[in-house]
Structure formats: structure tokens, C-alpha cells
Amino acid sequence: MERPDQQSIQRITHDTDILIIGGGTSGCLAATEIKEKYPHLSVTIVEKAHVDRSGCLAAGMNAINAYLNPGETPESFVKYVRYDSCGLIREDLVQSMAELFEYSVKKVEGWGLPILCDESGNYAPRGRWNIKINGESLKPIIAKAARDSGAKIHNWVVVTDLLMSGERCAGAVGFSLRHNTFYTFRAKATIVATGGAAGLYKPNNAYDAQHKTWYSPFNNGAGYAMGIRAGAEMTSFEMRYVALRTKDAIAPTGTLALGVNAPLVNSKGERFMQTRYAHLGGDGAPTPYRAYGPIQEVKAGRGPCYLDTTHITDEQSRQLKMAYLDMYPSQVLYWAANDIDPARHPVEVQTTEPYIVGGHCQGGYWVDIDRQSTVPGLYAAGDVAGGAPFKFVSGCWAEGILAARHAGKEVQSMALPEVDHLQVETAYQRCFDPLFNHGKVKYGVKPYDMEVRMQKIMEEYAGGTSQNYEMNEERLQLARKYMDQLPGQFDQLVVADMHDLMRAHEVMDRVVVGQVLIEHLMARKETRWPSYQTRTDYPERDDLNWLKFVNTRRDRSSGKIEVLFRPYQQLVPGDRYHPGAKPHPKPN
Amino acid sequence: MPVIVDPDKCNGCHNSKQPPCVRMCPGDLIVKDFQTNKAYLKYFEDCWDCLPCIKACPEEAIRFQLSYQMGFFSASLQPHIHRDRQNITWTLVDAHGHKEEFNIRTKVLEVALDERIEGEPTPDFSI
Incomplete structure (x- = not known):
């Protein structure tokens, strides 16, 4: 493909009832649920790779790790997840996803996923919350269901920004990796399901094994970053995942x-x-x-x-x-x-190096029970949604379904929100800047160079692997100082093709996520999740002062990150530091 | 390099503009060279070892190997998808040449040789 310039870029505007950003495990389940419950609604999935093998499940899965085996209940699940997450979770979110484990697993089994069964025909357990599957083709099976549902799928489209209509989310913009096209998607409701963030910290290996990471290296935190830029409230980034x-x-x-x-x-x-x-x-x-x-x-x-x-x-x-x-x-x-x-x-x-992933830990969008973010019209599901750890695959399905049900209901009698022209032009410019810089900026910065710079800062000052994941106030101050220099250098990024334009946006997104992460790490003055969040200057857990959520919101115009605290609510009674008794299933 | 396209076996999926390996890579790392009519892993340092490219290749032309830093590449592991698409057989050869086979149930969906890209401008023949 020739290097695109201003003249060669075509523009396509696509209107849809519900836009799903990210065609991974959560996004595909959201699409099928909407089309099943509200067949008259138009649904569009935008995916930066190909839905058949995109996201975390590209290689497959051998187990469903969040399932209620015989005798277990949503409440017993909440107790266990609360214990496993050191006493602090959004119990409402965890319980509501557990209520949908069976529904979602049965649904995917119906699409052809082989699930292992014991002699009596029950799912074969692997541990308390797990069942065994032959999930090598799990992703293509789900993607086919999304395609067959009638959702329109745009593969190889990289979303760069959300669109706003006043205070309401009104869609998104992005560019195609395959043809010189700038997309404007206008939507009544938008579900972000892009996954979490890998690649914020120095990887375990170098050179051709630098992406030998556990979490998908292609999950760059784009969904977090677009929400942060749009002023959505984020929670618990400080509960990083160290696997x-x-x-x-x-x-x-x-x-x-x-x-x-x-x-x-x-x-x-x-x-x-x-x-x-x-x-x-x-x-x-x-x-x-x-x-x-x-x-x-x-x-x-x-x-x-x-x-x-x-x-x-x-x-x-x-x-x-x-x-x-x-x-x-x-x-x-x-x-x-x-x-x-x-x-x-x-x-x-x-x-591993630390990741931000709302499906194992709880960093992500602050959402309500319907998975609506604090920005009206914007939903979050799966690893990008916060407050509900222990989601894994089936919890991501559940969240996609929950967001879909509510978004579907919400948009029934709604007109397409207006989007002003200036906003789209600003987003267009930001989208292609690194490409248009080619030949204009003499000594530019390559996306990879910026990535390494960012990873070096995060690694050394914000608790990377080589620092045993430890941090203190003084180091975090330096992390903040050096990370704050990077956005001022975004206009020096130079690329020559669409693939590298994607890389440029990936690193810009990671920087935005990293900046927010640092604020979270600084704010929590206790050590609640040793190794995920080890503060050497506050080494103890402190329930008296810190049994609450650390949230952040970035101001849309000033870019300033504000820290807020949200209360924890215990809904399921019992000792928060005890896993709860394992029920004895009744013999058949 | 974790996966490598064998140029002797790759036929570029004939006239395919986007062969399965190019489409299935979640990182957009594989491209087809239209001069040689063969695919190759252009961004080898970004590979995740996830193998959709290998599973989707109709010629079984992509070899899976560890990055050299992970251990010597004389060991090999190749999947073969059965005609009924209900089974996948992995052939593992260890560093001493000892061979082992694993047959696992699955449900592999058909992957077309090419695919129309949504939003692609239709060629203009009006000139």
C-alpha cells in the first residue's frame, strides 16, 4: 500500500443503533444478545484485527474458570472472589455476572464449543470454579455466532477516539488498516469491549520474544485511553495484575x-x-x-x-x-x-510484568449494575470494565450480555445524537497526525522508541518486575514527572504506513493509561494487594482508612487527572477475609 | 522468530489478496509479498506465539518454532486439522528426535482463502 496522504484518504460515515468497540469475547456476546433480544436494532462491531482470531482468545482456552459448579451460588462466588481480592470488590457487579455464568456457557456450548463432561453427563470440574473445555477454536466459534446474528462487522478498523454529543457518547472514529479510510461511526449507544492493557511495563524477554507475554500484547488499553480522554471515571488501576x-x-x-x-x-x-x-x-x-x-x-x-x-x-x-x-x-x-x-x-x-486487566483484577471503567460508565450512552464490558475481578472468559460474556440488554432497551425510542463537525475534524487530525508528519518532522520519534521510553519509566519508578513490583511515594513522583513529558512529544511521532499508525496510537494510549495508573498507585496509601500493589512506605493493609475504591477522572479540557474515592458496600454477609465454605453437592 | 513461513510450501493461496494467515494474525504482522506471491512474518519481533496463522494455513506451510533464546529450535510442534474439522492432531518432536502425537477434539471452522474487506472502495473503471 502506498503511503497515504491527505488527498488519498476517503471518509465513510456509518450510522448504527449500537456500536461495539472490540470484537473479542465480550463484544461478540454483546452483539448476539442485542440481535436476539432486539432484532430490529442495527449493531456494528469495530475490531482492529479479524474477529475470528482477535483478542485474548486467539490461541484458545482449556477451561472456563468462572462457573458455578453443583452446590455453588452467586453469593458463594462473591464470598470467594472477595477473599481472593483481599476484601475489596464491587459485590453488586460480581454477583450479577455470576448469575449469568450458566446462561452464557450454555449459549456458547450451543454454538458448538466442546465442553468436557464426566460419566454422569455433568460438566467436568477442574477446581472449585472451573470446568474443562476443548477450546482451541473458542474464538472462531463465538465470532461466527456474532456474524450470523446479523451484526455488521468492520475488521481491521482501529478506533482512536470516542465522539461526544454534549455529555453523551455518540459513537467513535477510527481508521482502516486495509484501505485509506477514516471512519465516523455515529451511534445511539456505544459498548467498549477492547480488553485491558499489556505493554505498559518492560516485557520479561527481549528481541523476538518481547511479546512472549501472558496477556495479549495487542491489548494496549485503547478502551481505557479513549474513555479517559472522554472524561469517564476509572477505578482501581492500582490493582495491577502480576501473574x-x-x-x-x-x-x-x-x-x-x-x-x-x-x-x-x-x-x-x-x-x-x-x-x-x-x-x-x-x-x-x-x-x-x-x-x-x-x-x-x-x-x-x-x-x-x-x-x-x-x-x-x-x-x-x-x-x-x-x-x-x-x-x-x-x-x-x-x-x-x-x-x-x-x-x-x-x-x-x-x-510477569504488570498488566491492567479488569477480568482478573479490577482496573477499568467505573460502571453501574447495567455496565454503564459515568458517561451517558457509554457502556463497558469485559476486561476493560472495573470493579469485578475473577471474570475470566465467562464473566466477560456475562458483562457483554448485561451491557447489551440495557443498551438495547435504552436506545429503543432514541434519535441518533448530533455530532458537531469540528469535533470530527479534530479527531481526524489527531488520528492521522503521525502519518502526515512524514516528511514534515525532520527528527521524529518512532512508536517503538516511545514505547521503550515509557516502559523504562514504568519499570524503574512505578514498580516493575526488576523492582520486585515495589514502589514508594518518591519513585512514583519521578514516574509521574517523566511520564508527563511524553504527551508533549506525541506531535513528534512519525510513521509511514497504516500498521505503524496503529503502533503510534497504541503507544499514545499506553502513555495515557500509564499516567492514570501512576495517580492510582500514588493515591492508595496502604498495601492491599501485595505484589500487585506493594507500597514500601505503607506496607500494611489499612481497612480503617482504605476500604474504599480509588477512582480517577481526567478533565476533558484541561487534561488534569482528579482522584476521587468511592465507598465499598458489603452486600453478602460474612468475614471478608475468608473464602466461604465449599458447599457439599447433594448426591444425585 | 516464533513462526516462519516456509517459502517452498507457501503458494500465496493463489490469487488471494489476503490469505488466511494474513487475516487471522491478531497483530497484523503477516503480509503477502505480491512479487514473490508468498506470505511472510514481516514484524517477527511482535509475534505472540498464538498460532492462528498455522492452523489456518491450507498448505501447512508455516512452521512453529521457539525464539532461539527460549531453547534450541530442533524441537518442533505442528498441528494438523482433520478433514472432518472435529479433531486436531499435534505432532511433537523433542530435541532428541523423539516423536509424540496428541489428538484433541475441537470444532475448527472453515477459513476461506480470501475475503472481501468491509468498506473497501470498489475499483473505478470509469477512466
């Missing part, structure tokens, strides 16, 4: 810990979770502690740490490999290349 993963392959460890009951051990063979963290639940301690524990072992000179699989049989080892082939094939190749057999060798683990 305990297999060494190098960075594959999920639930397959080992839950699949074959592999305990964490240090290099001395000691089950340190059982000894040092027994009071927190040992190997069943809340997820942040299962990352924190190994980090402390390595710090104390007792690393590396492992998930001890040496008790398993050869057949179980083979089953493990099959489970990984459905989700993380590189794990299997890594073992084969490095002479590792999980039946004979414990599997070494490490922690």
Missing part, C-alpha cells in the same frame, strides 16, 4: 495447580506457601499472595520456585500437554526443546 506463570513460556499455571494439584515449592523443596503463608490459606491463599510468595523466596535467595508436578503419572503428563495445546501450545514445545517432563521435573515458575 504467576511458567518460566519463559509464560503459560497460565492454573492448568498445573488446579489440574494436577501441583503445590508451590522453592529451590530447597520447601512448600513455602504452607509454612510462611499458612495463615493466609497456604497454597489456596488469595491470588496476589501466590505471586508475592515466590517473589519473596527469590528475593531471599531461595529461588527459583516451582510448581511441583513430579507426583503425576506419565499419562497425566500427557494429559497436561494436551490441556496446554488447547490454550498455550508453546508450553509443550518449550518442554520438548528443553528436556523437561513435568512427571519427572518440577515446572519452574516466574512472575
